[in-house]
Amino acid sequence: MPKLYDYVLSGSCYKVRLMTALLGVTYETQAIDFYPGREHKSPAMLALNPLGQLPVFEDYGLVLRDAQAILCHLANRHDPAGTWLPRDQRFGQVMMWLGFAGGELMAVSAARMVSMLGYPGDLEALRAKGRMAMRVIEDHLSDRQLAGGIWAVGDTPTIADIALFPYVMLSHDAGIGHEDYPAINLWQRQVRRLPGFVGMPGIPDYF
Amino acid sequence: MSLTTDQAALDQWYVLGAVSHFPFGTPVETGLLGEPVTVTRRDDGVTVIGAGRSLPVRTTYNHVWTSFGTPARDIFALPEATEPDRRWLYCGGVRVAASGLRLIENFLDLAHFPYVHTDILGSEEKPEVAKYEVEQRRDVDEIWATKCEFFQPKAAAASDGGQISQYMYRVVSPFNVMLYKTPPTAPNRWDVIALFVQPVDETHSIAHPFMLVIDPTSTDAEIIAFQQMIFLQDKIVLENQRPALLPLQPGRETPTRADLSSVLYRRWLKEKALTFGTEPRTDGVAAGA
Structure with missing residues (x-):
């Protein structure tokens, strides 16, 4: 197992x-x-x-x-159907967002560790980086929604959405609220509706 | 931010963390009651500096305790601390953007279990809070809630099914609380789960959960993970409560019968004339009146 x-x-x-x-x-x-x-x-x-x-x-x-x-x-x-990691032209875009989720967006994680657990670090600088990362996602999802889409890449959820979701949602632990991110809010509600979805502490099921 | 002038808050013992979590020789900056404090652990003990002076220090129950004032009582008694088969677990401080009094009150609340700790500490099918008893024990100046019962799908790290958990709650000072709860593995004894709250300022706190449990099977990591999971489920709720400061003025919040312990806790805070972390009153009634 x-x-x-x-x-x-x-x-x-x-x-x-x-x-x-x-x-x-x-x-x-x-x-x-x-x-x-x-x-x-x-x-x-x-x-x-x-x-x-x-x-x-x-x-x-x-x-x-x-x-x-x-x-x-x-x-x-x-995933034998290959929908979560498509091998067509979407592959490169999925990889791009995976890199971002493990890179720039981790500023939110670092800010969260300082804010929540008292880790050493420059909280304001980390928050600023975290907000920049959130803004990049917001702008992208906003464009997607104007074009009639909802997911980060293509017309179905991919691992790009799953990679982005946790730290976008946990940003409140870092003192970054979601008031300024309407496209993120629309997107996150779709992620929550995926069959089999589970939450975690700080990402409750009851929203 | 500066040190509060609330004498009732000053004259208390506060936990700044588990002794073992402070590094030897390196001063650690933290905060208490609006004032920066520095904790230094050395081979020969712990010192705490705050407001330009050395503060009194205790290391009772392996935690660093300090006070800016003159506490009327010593740190509370915890007979379970002498039982040799109990596991001592220090779950680590978690910062919460909320009044410390809100943290204590949430800890006392049974009614939120099915909704905030769904399928763990409570089930939405069984949300009823059965009648329980509350009392103010004046000899020790503590608040107790006893004969509490709740159906819990997963009461603790060692649970493998639902159980009716028996609870007792004990508030030993305005910012320190604990509960006694039947462990899945030893139904005739009580696990002790304490929440020591370090009020950094009126709306920022550090919660230090501490457990003295009977659990021969779970790993430390599993027990700590369970406790942190529960606490982080509470954190998002605590940080969104409004007003952020605990209201003591009648009519600001309406309690139900399930809130008996909260009603007594707030009455007890009023009796102490404690104002730190409470909402300023607008009805002209002075604290403690």
């Missing part, structure tokens, strides 16, 4: 939990005491991921790190 080394408050681990739920993939989890225990930096976890980060996902004898890579793996191995 696949295994997720998981931390319940991690938006990156949530990407994997959400994707497996949407695909109906059953898996086991091992809770890692990320905070306050810093277990992701323990020798046992560094042996699995020398970067000392979560999530780590084991499947088919592979040990995978990086939430975006794991999303690709899940779509590749568990």
Whole structure:
């Protein structure tokens, strides 16, 4: 059975939990005491991921790190129809948003760690970067909606939506509200309606 | 921001974190009651500096406690702390943009379980809060709610099914609260789950959940993850409550019978004339009157 080394408050681990739920993939989890225990930096976890980060996902004898890579793996191995990771001209765009979700958008995650857990860091600078990332998503989704679309890429949900969703939604933990992002609000309601959707603490089902 | 002048708030003991979470030798900046404080852990103990002076320090229950004033009582008694088979878990401080009093009141509330902790601490099919008892124990100056019962689909990390959980709540000071709850693995004893709130300012708090539990099977990571999951489900609600400051003025919020513990808690805060983290009254009644 696949295994997720998981931390319940991690938006990156949530990407994997959400994707497996949407695909109906059953898996086991091992809770890692990320905070306050810093277990992701323990020798046992560094042996699995020398970067000392979560999530780590084991499947088919592979040990995978990086939430975006794991999303690709899940779509590749568990979505034979190929709708979540299309191989046509949408492929490049999906990859572009995956890179963004693991890159610029992680400023929201960093701001959240400072704001919520007291990690060291320049909160205002991180928030500013987080808002810039949110603005890029808002502008893109706004264009998509003006063109009659809703998803980040193409006419169906892809792993790009799943990669973007968690930290967009957790931005309130970083002190970034959603008042300025109407296109994001419209999009996030569609994500929540996906069959099999699961929430996480801070992303309640009752919205 | 500056140190509050609310004497009732000043004359209390406050937790600044678990002792083990402070690094040796490196001062840690934090805040209490509107004032910056610096905690330094050394081999020979912990010091806390605030408002230009050394503050009193206790390390009771392996937490760093301090006070700006003169607490009338020592830190509360916790007999369970001497039981050898209990696991001590320090779940780590979480910052919440809310009044510390709102955090305590939310902790006392049973009625939100089915809606905020759906399918974990409560079920939308069984939302009823059964009648429970509340009392102010004047000898120890604590608020107790007893004979609380609630159906819980997943009461704790070690649960493998639903149970009717028995609860007792105990408010030991305005910003420190704990609950006693039947553990899935030892129905004749009580788990202790405490919430120590560090009021940084009137609308920002750091919650320090602390658990003394009987659970021979779950890993530390599983128990801490369960507690953090629950608390983060509360956080989004707490940060969106309005007014942000706890209203003590009659008529500002309307309690129901399920809110008995909250009613007594607010009455007790009024009796203490505590104002820090409360909404300014507009009815001309002074705090403590």
